[in-house]
Amino acid sequence: MSSHEEVENYPRQNHEGFWQKNKEKMVPVSASDLERHKYCPKSFELAREGNTGVGEALESGIEKHKAIHERVSDYAENRLQYNRSNVIWTWWFTVIIAFLLDAILLDLIDDVNISTNDAARFLSIWALMVLIAGIVLVYLPWRSFIGTKKPTEDKVIIEIFESTWENNNFVGGWFEAGKLEATFLMSAIVMGIHAIGLVFASDRNQAIFILILTAMVWTLIASWQLQRTLIDFAKFETSRNDLGFEEDIDIAYSDDEESSDLLKDESIGLRGRPDQIVIVDGEFIPVEQKTGRVPHKPYDSHKMQLLAYLHLVSISTNREIPYGVLRYGDDTIFRIEWDEKTKQSLFDEIKEIQRLLVEGGAKRNHEREGKCLNCSRRYACDQSLVE
Numbered sequence: 001m002s003s004h005e006e007v008e009n010y011p012r013q014n015h016e017g018f019w020q021k022n023k024e025k026m027v028p029v030s031a032s033d034l035e036r037h038k039y040c041p042k043s044f045e046l047a048r049e050g051n052t053g054v055g056e057a058l059e060s061g062i063e064k065h066k067a068i069h070e071r072v073s074d075y076a077e078n079r080l081q082y083n084r085s086n087v088i089w090t091w092w093f094t095v096i097i098a099f100l101l102d103a104i105l106l107d108l109i110d111d112v113n114i115s116t117n118d119a120a121r122f123l124s125i126w127a128l129m130v131l132i133a134g135i136v137l138v139y140l141p142w143r144s145f146i147g148t149k150k151p152t153e154d155k156v157i158i159e160i161f162e163s164t165w166e167n168n169n170f171v172g173g174w175f176e177a178g179k180l181e182a183t184f185l186m187s188a189i190v191m192g193i194h195a196i197g198l199v200f201a202s203d204r205n206q207a208i209f210i211l212i213l214t215a216m217v218w219t220l221i222a223s224w225q226l227q228r229t230l231i232d233f234a235k236f237e238t239s240r241n242d243l244g245f246e247e248d249i250d251i252a253y254s255d256d257e258e259s260s261d262l263l264k265d266e267s268i269g270l271r272g273r274p275d276q277i278v279i280v281d282g283e284f285i286p287v288e289q290k291t292g293r294v295p296h297k298p299y300d301s302h303k304m305q306l307l308a309y310l311h312l313v314s315i316s317t318n319r320e321i322p323y324g325v326l327r328y329g330d331d332t333i334f335r336i337e338w339d340e341k342t343k344q345s346l347f348d349e350i351k352e353i354q355r356l357l358v359e360g361g362a363k364r365n366h367e368r369e370g371k372c373l374n375c376s377r378r379y380a381c382d383q384s385l386v387e
C-alpha cells in the first residue's frame with residue numbers, strides 16, 4: 001500500500017480521538033445512542049441493528065411525551081398572550097395619565113395666552129405629522145436601510161393591537177415587531193383626541209372638563225383591557241402550575257418531533273434534540289423530560305443524554321450553558337452541571353460509541369438482572385441475564 005493510500009484509509013480516529021467516517025464526516029452519534037449505550041452497550045448495538053424497543057412502558061412513554069409537549073406549548077402560548085395583553089393595557093393606562101396631566105397643567109398655568117382653538121389647531125398639525133411619520137415607518141423598509149431584522153409578518157403593524165405582532169420565537173426590541181410604529185400611531189391618536197376636545201371647548205375650564213371626561217371614558221375602555229389581561233394572567237398561571245414551573249421561565253423551544261430541527265456538532269459527529277430549551281435568568285437551559293418510574297437520583301443513561309444536549313445547545317447558541325435539567329414526572333427535578341469533568345465524560349462516551357460502530361463487539365456492561373428485565377430489546381439479546 002502506498003503512503004498516500006494509508007493517509008486516505010477511513011474510518012479512523014482524528015488527533016482528538018473522535019472517529020472520522022471519511023474526509024468530510026465524522027462517525028455520527030445521537031443523544032439517544034448515548035443514552036442506550038450508557039444503559040447497556042448491547043442494547044445500543046441491538047438498536048443500531050434495527051431491533052426496535054417493545055413494551056407497554058415504551059408506548060405509554062411516547063404518549064406521555066406528546067401530552068407534555070402540548071402542555072408546554074400551551075404554557076408558552078399563554079405566557080405570550082399575557083405579556084401582549086399586559087403591554088397593551090400599559091399603553092391604555094399611559095393615555096389616561098397623559099389626559100389627566102394635561103388637565104392639571106392647563107389648570108395650573110395661568111399666563112397662557114393661547115386660545116383653545118389655536119391649541120387645537122397646533123395639536124392637529126402635530127398629530128397629522130406624527131401620523132404621517134407612523135405610516136411612513138410602516139410602509140418604508142427602513143429596517144433594511146439600517147440593517148436590523150424585519151418584523152416577522154408583513155401585516156404586523158396593521159394588526160398591532162391584536163395578537164399577531166410577535167410570534168412565539170420572537171426575541172427583539174423597539175426596532176422590531178412594530179413597537180416603534182405603534183408608539184407613533186398611538187401618539188397621533190392621543191393628540192388627535194386632544195385636538196378634537198379643544199375644538200369643542202370655548203374656554204380653558206371647558207377644555208379641562210373635556211380632558212377629564214375623555215380620561216374617564218378612556219378609563220372604562222382601559223378597565224375592559226385590564227379585565228382581559230387578568231383573564232390571560234389566570235390562564236398563564238394555570239398552565240404554569242400545571243407544569244410545575246417556577247415563575248419567569250420562558251420556553252425557547254419545545255420538541256414536537258416534526259417541525260423541530262436537529263442540533264448538530266459536525267466536528268465530533270454528535271446530533272440530537274432536547275425535549276425543551278427554557279430560558280432561566282437569561283440562560284438557555286436544556287430540559288429532558290422522563291416518564292415512568294421516578295428515581296431517587298437521576299439515571300446515568302439519562303444524565304449522559306442530557307450532557308449531549310448541553311454540549312449541542314452550547315455549540316448552537318455559542319454560549320456557556322451552566323447546567324441542564326432532568327425532569328421525572330411533574331415534580332422531580334435534577335440539576336446536572338455542565339463543566340469540564342462532565343464534558344470530558346461525554347466526549348469519552350462518544351469516542352467509545354464511534355469505536356463500537358467501526359469495530360463492533362458490544363458487550364453487556366452489568367450484572368443486574370433488573371436491568372435486563374426492564375430492557376425493551378431483551379427479546380433480541382443473546383447476553384440477557386433473564387429469560
Ligand code: SF4
Pocket residue numbers: 039040041042043044046364371372373375376377378381382383384385
Ligand atoms: S437484555 Fe440485558 S444484556 Fe441484553 S441488551 Fe438488554 S440490558 Fe443489555
